Amino acid sequence: MSLSHELPGYCIIEINGGSIERFSNLAMERNIMLWDITVIGPQRWEAKVALKSLRSLRQIGHLTESYIIVKEKKGIPAIARKLRRHFLLVAAAVAIVFALVVYAHSILGVNVVSDETLPSGVEQEVLSIAAEQGVKPKLFFGDMDWESVSEEILRRCPDLSWVGFQKEGVTIKIRVVPRDTVEDLTTVPGHIVADKDGVVEEILVLQGKQCIETGKAVKAGDIIISGYVTYEDESGNETSPANLVHAKGIVRGTSWYTGKGYAGLTVADTEPTGDTVESFSLNFMGREYLLWGTRRFDFAEYEAEEGQMTLPWQETPLFSWKTVREMKSRQKEISSDEAMTRAEEIARENAMKQVPDDAEVVHESFRYLGEENGAVGVEITIETREDLGTFQEVTSE
Numbered sequence: 505m506s507l508s509h510e511l512p513g514y515c516i517i518e519i520n521g522g523s524i525e526r527f528s529n530l531a532m533e534r535n536i537m538l539w540d541i542t543v544i545g546p547q548r549w550e551a552k553v554a555l556k557s558l559r560s561l562r563q564i565g566h567l568t569e570s571y572i573i574v575k576e577k578k579g580i581p582a583i584a585r586k587l588r589r590h591f592l593l594v595a596a597a598v599a600i601v602f603a604l605v606v607y608a609h610s611i612l613g614v615n616v617v618s619d620e621t622l623p624s625g626v627e628q629e630v631l632s633i634a635a636e637q638g639v640k641p642k643l644f645f646g647d648m649d650w651e652s653v654s655e656e657i658l659r660r661c662p663d664l665s666w667v668g669f670q671k672e673g674v675t676i677k678i679r680v681v682p683r684d685t686v687e688d689l690t691t692v693p694g695h696i697v698a699d700k701d702g703v704v705e706e707i708l709v710l711q712g713k714q715c716i717e718t719g720k721a722v723k724a725g726d727i728i729i730s731g732y733v734t735y736e737d738e739s740g741n742e743t744s745p746a747n748l749v750h751a752k753g754i755v756r757g758t759s760w761y762t763g764k765g766y767a768g769l770t771v772a773d774t775e776p777t778g779d780t781v782e783s784f785s786l787n788f789m790g791r792e793y794l795l796w797g798t799r800r801f802d803f804a805e806y807e808a809e810e811g812q813m814t815l816p817w818q819e820t821p822l823f824s825w826k827t828v829r830e831m832k833s834r835q836k837e838i839s840s841d842e843a844m845t846r847a848e849e850i851a852r853e854n855a856m857k858q859v860p861d862d863a864e865v866v867h868e869s870f871r872y873l874g875e876e877n878g879a880v881g882v883e884i885t886i887e888t889r890e891d892l893g894t895f896q897e898v899t900s901e
C-alpha cells in the first residue's frame with residue numbers, strides 16, 4: 505500500500521446487489537478510484553476506496569440499487585480516531601510507565617539501623633547530616649559518593665565508630681555502630697566463630713584479628729575474628745607475645761537451608777453420596793420452631809452449610825436454615841504435577857522452619873527428587889543473608 509493511500513486514509517468496502525458493472529462505471533466517471541477489487545460471491549465485490557470518496561460512492565450505490573458495507577477503516581485518520589476514542593486508556597498506560605520509572609529511581613525513606621542502643625539524639629543527627637549530603641527522600645535519586653557521606657557523619661558524630669549504607673528497594677538504610685560498642689568491651693577472652701556453614705560477605709572487626717577474607721566459605725566453628733592479637737614492627741616482626749582478648753565484630757554473609765517434601769500420588773478425599781437433610785426454622789421469643797425439614801440425621805461423615813436472616817432492629821436471627829450432606833471417604837489419584845506442587849509446599853515449609861527470624865531470604869532453588877514408592881519427592885533450598893558470627897569463649901590456650 506502506497507503512502508498516498510495511508511496518509512488520507514481508506515476503507516475496505518463490500519458491494520452487494522444491483523448492477524455492479526454500472527456501479528463501477530459511474531465511479532470511474534466521477535473520478536472515484538477503486539483498487540484491490542475482488543469478487544467474493546454472486547453480485548458481491550470487495551474493494552478499497554479513499555475515505556474522502558465514501559460519501560460520493562454511497563450516492564452511486566443509491567442510483568444502482570447496490571448496498572455498501574464498510575468492513576474496516578485503515579490509514580492515519582482511522583488510527584487517530586481510535587487513539588482519541590481510547591485517549592484515557594493510552595494516557596493511563598503512559599502515566600503508569602512514567603510512575604514506574606520514577607519509582608525505580610526514587611528514594612521514599614531513609615532509616616537508621618543499629619544492632620546496639622544509640623545515644624539520645626544520634627539517630628536524628630545522622631538523618632540530618634545525611635540529608636545535608638543529599639541522602640533524603642526525593643525523586644530521581646542519582647549516584648552518591650557514599651564514602652564521603654560516611655566520613656562526614658563520623659566527623660560530626662563522635663559517638664559513632666562506623667557508618668555504612670544499604671539500599672533496599674526505595675529505602676536507604678544507614679547502618680551505624682556506636683563508639684560505646686568498641687570501648688565497652690567485656691574482659692572474657694574468646695573468638696568470633698561461624699555459627700553455621702556459609703559464605704562471608706561483610707566483616708567489621710571491632711577487636712581482635714580477622715582470619716577469614718570476604719568471599720570465603722566457612723564451616724560452623726571456623727574462627728572468623730581471632731581473640732589472639734599480636735603487634736608487629738615495620739618489618740613485620742612480632743614485637744610482643746600474642747595477647748588473648750575478647751574478639752568482637754560484625755560478620756554477615758550467605759547461608760543455605762534445605763528442606764525435603766514428599767507427596768503421594770493418591771490422596772484421601774471425600775465426595776457427596778447425594779443424601780441430604782435440610783431444615784428451616786423460625787426463632788421467636790427466645791425459642792426455635794422448626795417450620796419444615798428435620799434436624800435428625802445418622803451420617804457417619806458429613807458437611808454442613810448454615811445460614812440465617814436477621815432483621816435490622818434485631819440482635820438474634822429471625823430465620824435460620826441448615827443443609828447437611830452425607831460424604832464418603834475415598835482414595836483419589838492425582839497427577840504427578842499436582843503431587844509435585846504438594847511436595848514443593850511441604851519442602852518449602854520444612855526449609856523455612858530452619859531460617860532465623862532476622863534472616864533475609866534472597867533466593868530459592870528447586871530440585872526434583874523423582875518418584876519412589878508411589879510418592880513424588882522435591883527438595884527446596886533457601887538462600888539467606890544473615891549474621892554468621894557468634895562469640896565463643898576461650899577458657900585455656
